[in-house]
Amino acid sequence: MTVxxxxxxSQIASLVRRALEAAQRAGRLPPAPVDEIPVDRPRxxxxxxxxxxxxxxxxxxxxxxxxxxxxxxVAHLPPSEMLEKAEACPPGxxxxxxxxxxxxxxxxxxxxxxxxxxxxxxxxxxxVQVEYVSANPTGPPTVGSGRNAVxxxxxxxxxxxxxxxVHREYYINDRxxxxxxxxxxxxxxxxxxxGREDIQVPEGGYQGTYMVDLGRRxxxxxxxxxxxxxxxxxxxALGEIGLRYMVESIREDxxxxxxxxxxxxxxxxxxxxxxxxxxxxxxxxxxxxxxxxGAVWFLATRFGVEKDEVLVRQSGAPTYFASDIAYHYDKxxxxxxxxxxxxxxxxxxxxxxxxxxMMQAFGLDPERLTLLLYQLVTLKRGxxxxxxxxxxxxxxxxxxxxxxxxxxxVRFFLLSRSADSQMDLDLDLAKQQSSENPVYYVQYxxxxxASILRKAGDAYDPQAGDVSLLTHPxxxxxxxxxxxxPEVVETAVQKLAPHHxxxxxxxxxxxxxxxxxxxxxxxxxxxxxxxxxxxxKLVRAAKAVLARTLHLMGMSAPEQx
Numbered sequence: 001m002t003v004x005x006x007x008x009x010s011q012i013a014s015l016v017r018r019a020l021e022a023a024q025r026a027g028r029l030p031p032a033p034v035d036e037i038p039v040d041r042p043r044x045x046x047x048x049x050x051x052x053x054x055x056x057x058x059x060x061x062x063x064x065x066x067x068x069x070x071x072x073x074v075a076h077l078p079p080s081e082m083l084e085k086a087e088a089c090p091p092g093x094x095x096x097x098x099x100x101x102x103x104x105x106x107x108x109x110x111x112x113x114x115x116x117x118x119x120x121x122x123x124x125x126x127x128v129q130v131e132y133v134s135a136n137p138t139g140p141p142t143v144g145s146g147r148n149a150v151x152x153x154x155x156x157x158x159x160x161x162x163x164x165x166v167h168r169e170y171y172i173n174d175r176x177x178x179x180x181x182x183x184x185x186x187x188x189x190x191x192x193x194x195g196r197e198d199i200q201v202p203e204g205g206y207q208g209t210y211m212v213d214l215g216r217r218x219x220x221x222x223x224x225x226x227x228x229x230x231x232x233x234x235x236x237a238l239g240e241i242g243l244r245y246m247v248e249s250i251r252e253d254x255x256x257x258x259x260x261x262x263x264x265x266x267x268x269x270x271x272x273x274x275x276x277x278x279x280x281x282x283x284x285x286x287x288x289x290x291x292x293x294g295a296v297w298f299l300a301t302r303f304g305v306e307k308d309e310v311l312v313r314q315s316g317a318p319t320y321f322a323s324d325i326a327y328h329y330d331k332x333x334x335x336x337x338x339x340x341x342x343x344x345x346x347x348x349x350x351x352x353x354x355x356x357x358m359m360q361a362f363g364l365d366p367e368r369l370t371l372l373l374y375q376l377v378t379l380k381r382g383x384x385x386x387x388x389x390x391x392x393x394x395x396x397x398x399x400x401x402x403x404x405x406x407x408x409x410v411r412f413f414l415l416s417r418s419a420d421s422q423m424d425l426d427l428d429l430a431k432q433q434s435s436e437n438p439v440y441y442v443q444y445x446x447x448x449x450a451s452i453l454r455k456a457g458d459a460y461d462p463q464a465g466d467v468s469l470l471t472h473p474x475x476x477x478x479x480x481x482x483x484x485x486p487e488v489v490e491t492a493v494q495k496l497a498p499h500h501x502x503x504x505x506x507x508x509x510x511x512x513x514x515x516x517x518x519x520x521x522x523x524x525x526x527x528x529x530x531x532x533x534x535x536x537k538l539v540r541a542a543k544a545v546l547a548r549t550l551h552l553m554g555m556s557a558p559e560q561x
Contacts, residue, residue, distance in 0.1 A: 066092025189215025
């Protein structure tokens, strides 16, 4: 059974709302509508654990000084074992300090929840699809695809922790101009592998050494049979074989990062099963399609977009946008997802308005489609930008980076900035085994905890221990961070910002290292026996929270390093 821990700030918001209603019933505060009670953590620790500015917001509608409103709220605040004190502070904040006893008791709550600690019920079972990576299968994934992969996969993890039914999907662009160019390039490399140097890669073709390797592989497997075919037939056959090999290679590369999908969706299937024809007829019936200049247009301007968009070119070939429309029709109207999140590169920013117009054309709330855009990644080594592969002299693949610094380091570093921030991935730093490397620092904290528990062995009963003995400032600082974990998950989902997990992991690891410095966990002295048992409980709880944080990021939680 999933244990859902209500974040402290949610509990405090509920108490403040009850205080507001009580103060209004008592006539101390006038009626005023309040949609939401904001609760945040103060920047200065001396001001308490949480604070609400709701009195400042109510000052105008209530026509009262905010400090008087804050004082009334404090006076009518229901008793709660979680609060040590609540006080009204100028100019109108209510500050809250958590009870030491309540904090200590949360160790038991965390242990009871185990690996499900941090779950919050935001989704309430709604079906959400996260589509990520979806790079053209015409080349191996690069570091840019890696950022897409890590962002999408970690987001899917936190959505699951927040009570959503999550469907992970990769959209295979297996038709169109780029796949045609891929087939022509592969034909040239295949022919060259058989000694036909007169057949050259077409202008604008794919130049990577991976195409040379792929052409050689097919030549070894199939001989010259494609050279004996009519060219168009050979291009179609080679294109299909090549794309199949590339998709399998992409699967393997992503598996190195621990990424798997519920579905690999083929763009071609949208045309083969009649979905696109159905969607075009659907839009025509509603007057959202026009034919002019020999092409078929989607009338995006009907929905406030700056210009209309071509669906079918004069040549009769559908555009990428035509496939996008059919694909999202399939997502929403055929498969019935409640919410769809597409993780795209920032160069797709201009596509957002037309995608929202598409939703309106389908009669759907545009807010049900979220386009999460991410910025570029720059690789650094020795302080210099890395542009070419050391191994092949051309593109740097995701696989090459994973093999150099490890999957955990790739995931942590690529997740460590908000999606809308450009970022550097320092390959030298990622390989350091020191506290300077955030991956090492966080995972070492988990390994240190595991070492303490191994040393404790079977001599200590894991069920024993009075957590009320946990009163040292470093113990309480660690617990304070642990009880914030459900809020971190909530924030990551509400803001679609799983990078908050990396910051939290660093803070939690630091709090544990300080606790370990200040508080001796294992002691053989008889007078320390009870405190040792209590601290072992705290250590086990910290291990559970840190492991869950790492797992939501798709990383391992090592038992030793």
